[in-house]
Amino acid sequence: MEKEILYEGPDISYHNGNVDIKRVRDAGCGRVGIRAGYGKNNVDQKYVVNALACYNLGVAVLLYWFSYACNVAMAVGEAGYAIAQAAKYWKRCPIAFDFEYDSVNYARKNGVAVTKALATDMAIAFLQRVEEAGYVPVIYTNRDYLRNYFDMDRIAAALGTVYVWYARYTSALPEGEKAIADVWQYSSTGRLAGVTGNVDMNRFYTDFSGNTVPAEREDRCNLNIKSFQAAANADGYRDADGKPLAEDGIDGPKTQYVRRQIALQAKKSGGRYVAGSTGAVVGWWQTRCNEILGHSQAVDKRYGPTSRTETMAVQRKLSLKVDGIAGYNSIQAAFYN
Known part of the structure; x- marks a missing residue:
């Protein structure tokens, strides 16, 4: 059965500069991916602006933390940092573990060769911590990482339910790959009202709306x-x-x-x-x-x-x-x- 595209949306970070979230919303985007931070509690420089705008405008989010973990303990720590940032605005929302080639290179420079077993262990540790805190576990991956770094059978067994944010820049996904994707990042050179220059674009096959709950927050004096x-x-x-x-x-x-x-x-x-x-x-x-x-x-x-x-x-x-x-x-x- 053909998977239905429910809506589209960008994912953004400091590298996208100042994003006009209202224009993004008004362009019809159903959800915005936001980098909450990276590594050891480095909050993305635009996270507060982007998250607050989404919170105030009622825009749903998919948060992610770019990992520089070299071991399980570091991955658990990164999950804690991501949860702390998410909790400022949302009681519940999707949080993704984003472990990529830069992550592997960082580990190598620090004397750690990331094997499939280690990458899988770190993913499980991060995502279990996210789930324990009441958030929705998502793993960001691509075809190479599914083959060489993430044992999805073991991750699924450990989590029960884990959502897949799948990156492949092509005009159409093969059916086998589409079957595993809850979110498909289909371009890194998208164009969108409210964003200057290229932006990552995603198609959502899974609706996380039931798993997105805003926090009750008191605005602090700036x-x-x-x-x-x-x-x-x-x-x-x-x-x-x-x-x-x-x-x-x-x-x-x-x-x-x-x-x-x-x-x-x-x-x-x-x-x-x-x-x-x-x-x-x-x-x-x-x-x-x-x-x-x-x-x-x-x-x-x-x-x-x-x-x-x-x-x-x-x-x-x-x-x-x-x-x-x-x-x-x-x-x-x-x-x-």
Whole structure:
């Protein structure tokens, strides 16, 4: 019987820069894969931004942890790190063990030859820890790894149920391979609204919706957001109801409304850039640029040529559109970096 494609979606990480999750959702994607981190508790630099956006927009996720484990104990530790990140936003969701060629090369450089038995033991250890914590165990693999690294019969026997995220970049999967795939990563060069450049794309044959439960969480005060709110209030910005922003450090709908009104920029005069935007928000932005870049431009609340140059440097560093204008997306990125 032909397997039905239920929906598609990308998987993203720091390497994809700033992803507009709303545009991804509105493009019809049913689930987004997010790298929670890698190795020994290295949280992906974009995890918080990506996960929070998915949580707030009601977008389902498939989290994964890129493994650099060299033994079973390290794999168990990585599972714990993945669970800790997942628990910030979801009581239950799929979590994948992602062990690839870079993982094997890392082990080799550290004196460990990864055999099929060892790779299988580490996969079982990671996935059992995930399952014990109430999350859904998924193994990321490909044809070579099924042959040479993962004993799927042993993994299935140990877990009972394990879902397979299968990578093969081809126009169609052979029936034998399609039969084992719950998720098929079919391209690493996909194009998608909300993502700049190439992105991994996946087709989902299994619906994890019954296994995805958001956590009840209280938003924490983000001091970058709180100082932005104070600056916006000082400059006279108001929310849609004409009221000052609550200085609570939460990027809620009212703060987002104000962000949409802001486009800090220099102006051209006589063929050169001179000060354009002024005020407390400019001072806030200059401060954040200094903190992100480790620079020391003057915080004079005047957006001139130096601020424009520094803004473009920040935009390059954070994989934003490089236009020298500090608007909605640039300000949002400055909240979390």
